[in-house]
Amino acid sequence: MTKHHASAIGVFLVAQVFAALVPNLVARAAGVPPAQTAPSAAPPIAPQPESLKVVLLGTGVGPMVNQEQYGASILVEAGGQRLLFDCGRGATLRLAQAGIPIGSVSRVFLTHLHSDHVIQLPDLLLVGWAAGRRAVPLAVWGPAGTRDMMSHLQQAFAFDIHVRRDVDEHFPAAGITVVSHDIKEEGVVLDENGLRVTAFLVDHGVVGPAFGYRVDYGGRSVLLSGDTRVSENLIRHARGVDVLIHEAIDPEMLRTRPDRPSPAIIDAIIAHHTTPEQAGTVFRRVAPRLAVYSHAPNTARVLAQTRTTYRGPLQGAEDLLTIHIGNEVRVEHHPLQALIASKAR
Numbered sequence: 001m002t003k004h005h006a007s008a009i010g011v012f013l014v015a016q017v018f019a020a021l022v023p024n025l026v027a028r029a030a031g032v033p034p035a036q037t038a039p040s041a042a043p044p045i046a047p048q049p050e051s052l053k054v055v056l057l058g059t060g061v062g063p064m065v066n067q068e069q070y071g072a073s074i075l076v077e078a079g080g081q082r083l084l085f086d087c088g089r090g091a092t093l094r095l096a097q098a099g100i101p102i103g104s105v106s107r108v109f110l111t112h113l114h115s116d117h118v119i120q121l122p123d124l125l126l127v128g129w130a131a132g133r134r135a136v137p138l139a140v141w142g143p144a145g146t147r148d149m150m151s152h153l154q155q156a157f158a159f160d161i162h163v164r165r166d167v168d169e170h171f172p173a174a175g176i177t178v179v180s181h182d183i184k185e186e187g188v189v190l191d192e193n194g195l196r197v198t199a200f201l202v203d204h205g206v207v208g209p210a211f212g213y214r215v216d217y218g219g220r221s222v223l224l225s226g227d228t229r230v231s232e233n234l235i236r237h238a239r240g241v242d243v244l245i246h247e248a249i250d251p252e253m254l255r256t257r258p259d260r261p262s263p264a265i266i267d268a269i270i271a272h273h274t275t276p277e278q279a280g281t282v283f284r285r286v287a288p289r290l291a292v293y294s295h296a297p298n299t300a301r302v303l304a305q306t307r308t309t310y311r312g313p314l315q316g317a318e319d320l321l322t323i324h325i326g327n328e329v330r331v332e333h334h335p336l337q338a339l340i341a342s343k344a345r
């Protein structure tokens with residue numbers, strides 16, 4: 001199968017899921033007026049505002065440079081709060097493309113400290129302050145080592161911080177401070193005005209501790225796997241979740257990677273992650289309203305392999321995809337994605 005065919009099938013599969021899930025969006029996009037209903041005695045029920053919004057900023061896998069799928073990063077908006085989960089390569093660029101001011105992100109949750117999940121943090125920290133006018137501290141939650149990493153970043157950029165804070169622009173000092181939280185054990189890490197973030201341990205092989213996160217707000221929920229192989233703990237924490245966002249790797253893609261990893265390295269990578277067939281079994285057991293890939297190749301093969309074990313609603317790993325979680329779960333493809341996909345062919 002050529003890559004072109006694979007992409008076409010992928011688009012078809014995703015489009016099928018998309019159309020099945022979001023007839024209202026399709027109708028709206030096509031300019032179709034909403035269906036008229038006969039008057040009744042009961043007052044109309046006002047549509048509930050969507051209570052959780054998720055934007056997949058970067059859905060790529062691992063440290064390799066990937067121009068179609070940027071580094072791991074997911075934004076969740078709920079209750080007027082913006083929460084960023086991981087900050088991989090290109091996260092700040094994707095924020096700009098999604099129309100989200102960089103300075104408006106002041107809360108970051110890290111799944112683990114692999115560089116592909118944190119490498120854009122200096123940009124968020126420094127540019128969110130200097131160009132984004134963030135005037136409040138950057139709050140960062142993550143596994144042991146997070147506090148050290150953030151304080152070392154401040155040391156590394158001491159010159160820029162000093163000049164812009166004390167000498168030249170005199171930007172507010174609060175905006176370039178960091179409040180770091182090393183998460184010592186799993187549990188609720190943020191509970192504020194009905195918005196709850198729960199960290200739970202996942203199984204990233206020898207790379208630990210590694211966390212996944214669940215966000216609950218207004219009776220809606222989303223769970224982010226972080227990097228993990230099949231995790232019973234994740235399945236426990238995912239009970240009743242609306243949207244499950246899970247990672248996957250493609251062993252065949254690993255074997256044909258340009259840098260030709262050795263069989264031992266390939267085996268180690270596979271042992272740290274989840275294959276699409278395995279992810280399908282996780283999706284089947286959790287039965288979310290929508291299963292979504294992120295930190296996974298955006299290919300027809302991943303979707304097809306998932307289909308050997310899971311028949312429910314499924315969305316591939318697509319940068320800048322927005323997921324609205326309310327009465328319906330609705331996905332919105334970013335206009336840039338068409339450009340990204342056409343360049344990938």
Ligand SMILES: [Zn+2]
Pocket residue numbers: 061062072114116117227295
């Ligand atoms: Zn990773």
Ligand SMILES: [Zn+2]
Pocket residue numbers: 112114204207227
């Ligand atoms: Zn990792």
